[in-house]
Amino acid sequence: MIVLDLKVDNFYAFKDFHVNFSYPKKIVGSYIESEHLEGRSNFRYKKVNIIMGANATGKTTLGSMFMDIFNLIDKKNYSYLLDSICDKKKSATFTIEIASDTNKMYRVHCVIAAKKQLEYKYTAEDLSIHVDVVDILTNDSYEICARKLDEMADYKRKTSFQDELDKIEQLYWLFESPLDFYDEYSVPGKDSLFLNILDKVMRALDPAIKSVTKVPNIDAAYAITINNMKIILQNGVKLDTQYLSSGTLAGIGVSRVLYSIMRGKNKFYYCDEKFSYIHSEIEKAILAVMIEKIRPNEQLFFTTHNTEILEMNLPKHSFLFMKKSQYDDESYIECISASSLLKRNTDSLKKAVENDLFGTAPSTELIYEIEELA
Template sequence: MAVLTIEFDNFLCFDNFVADFTYPKKLVNSSLKNECLKKFPNIRVRKANIIIGSNASGKTSFGRAIWHVFMFLKNKEAIKITSLIKNVNKDTNILMDYIDADGLFSRIEILAKANNQGIDVKIRQLEAKPNDTYEMLVKRLPNDVLFENYIVALEKIIPLGWNFVFPSIESGGFELIYCDFIKEEEKPLFCKIFKNVLIIMDVSIKTVYPSNEVENSYIIVFVDNTKIHISHGDKINEIKKLSSGTKYAANIAQILFCISKYKNGFYFVDEQFSYVNSDIEIACLSKMISLLGDSEQLFFTTHNTEILNLNLPIHSFNFLVKEKNEDGVQIKWLNASQFEKRNNVRIKNLYDNNYFDISPNVNPIFDIGESC
């Protein structure tokens, strides 16, 4: 499954927000192969979506909003939408276009009516033809479909695959989260990936293996043969002997494992490397991208601008910007290709020179200590 477009209005911190994950023109000699649907080569989808933004620019909120939409589609629970409504006195509108590997194109529109008057959903679907583009699909969408109660409408939805990993503070109390659905025969591969991530973060770690006593638990062994036991749901701040960055190794390993096994299709990795060395973050991200299968997407948020040096298409780099307006603030989604069409330009140089006009204003910091 590939998500093509998302729109939010009056949802969480987003108003009149549009994010497009397609690109219009086939790239020559692109460093990232197969950025299209295998059976539908003219439907071009950005596989790698690097999201950079200043503090409080909406990176985690963006992932959280998408996650709540996916949960709503899966579980048909109104609370997944109503809990994120920004202003209950206004309608909330959400739109998502996506397509599966076999060419079933879906447009889902969610309307949460003002003052808690209920949620209606409109679902329009059609089968893609071999030469279709995204724009052609949108034009062919039927116009005779009406909004209906979400319980009825969502019966038409085929379950979607997704994997979201948020910072521990966003995931419910600093909990360690990794695959609790790993099959027995898959555990050797997961342990190998887990070990490789652990040993690059901490040279005092020797190996890791699954616990035979506790389900969904692993034993980390150090070079001095001391051991620690970790389990799914453990409180990260209570895990002893691991550094702040190393504690995130399990989350990083589970994402690498799931991508390598094509388990989910849509991956959102949010701020998992805040305590991790820049070179390690870049290496892990590069491997995640290289492991992506056909019709799969990775969304990756970071503060590390060194990632802008990666050899990726210019449209892989996105920026979230919070701007003041008459109503307060608005968050905008900007793609680097909106500013620079050439694919051989070093994005990092443009960013360092504030070409995208998104650098934070740090002058108030330098005013500290100055006389009033």
């Protein structure tokens, strides 16, 4: 499952928001392998998406929007979207384009009508969903398939939204966000690979951790040995967190993502700011492993504030910068691809960010005004 394009209006803080995850020109000698659909070398997509931006610019919200859409498609339940509507007095829309392993490209167009009155409760009649699909032929590019979908678009069809969503194949995704900082964790069992990943990540994050071992005779339970104490990490059981730092705890979620990528458990991965408490060198190393291990027809989204990642040997189109602008009483979120402004191979991405070419640097004026307070 590959996300190729997303348009959103009136969900969360998104107004007339648009971001595209394809790229037109083949990159020679790219560090990222197979940045196209398997068997469709002209159908190029951004396999790795590094999303950067100041606070409150929509990095986490973008992941939430993806998750709402995926849950709608998977569970055929529109309630996932209702709480995400920003202004219920107006209609809310999204259009998403997805490519599948079976070489099909889907376009899902959804409209939720404006509330008729404040106390009105939404019904299925307020939801309009249309799904169009085309086969991706051997020599097709994303642009060719998008034009085919343009030609067949007919948003006046009258069918149930469940019937429309049934056209789409099974989706597989994994989200890890800073909101996943729970006392209870979901961890796999009976797989030595997860144990080995967890052991190496946790020991890298905290030298005081001597080992991570499997708890005998208990499924999905691991013992973290630190300073001669054993902390038990068990699936669905409250974890004693007082002896582990915030960065070390984040390592549990990071290990889940690494494990899922290395086992090919999912197709779409959204790893959102799991490294706020982790050293930048370890973050770069873990990201490098994720990129190395992600498979064909898979896609990684990775949000970060770590500007050292700009120096990694990645294509410029892998970097997306989110910004929020204020116009009168309205705020707008936009997503800028680095490759849209930096056209030459010699252009320095880090210098562009340092010079705020993308307009994403946070405002510090109000902070310095504190100096003037009595």
